[in-house]
Amino acid sequence: MSTIALSYKAVKLMKLCDIEGFQSLDDLLLVVALKDSACPAICITEGCDHTANMEPDQDQGFCEACGGNTVVSVLVLAGLI
Numbered sequence: 001m002s003t004i005a006l007s008y009k010a011v012k013l014m015k016l017c018d019i020e021g022f023q024s025l026d027d028l029l030l031v032v033a034l035k036d037s038a039c040p041a042i043c044i045t046e047g048c049d050h051t052a053n054m055e056p057d058q059d060q061g062f063c064e065a066c067g068g069n070t071v072v073s074v075l076v077l078a079g080l081i
């Protein structure tokens with residue numbers, strides 16, 4: 001993974017926080033850690049910011065907006081899984 005990919009992930013993480021209504025990634029991760037079922041996920045395709053609730057370890061969920069298997073859970077994006 002290059003630095004470019006990492007910062008791209010960071011952009012997607014910030015976007016997901018924004019869409020979910022959290023001030024910071026820490027707040028979002030805390031809420032996710034407290035519930036053990038579905039977890040917020042975002043499509044990593046450029047230009048597509050579709051969000052969904054997925055399994056915490058999901059890294060290739062189906063995106064209903066662009067049709068790709070590109071929806072990644074916040075925990076995977078943040079590198080916690």
Ligand SMILES: [Zn+2]
Pocket residue numbers: 043044045048049050063064065066067068070
């Ligand atoms: Zn998509």
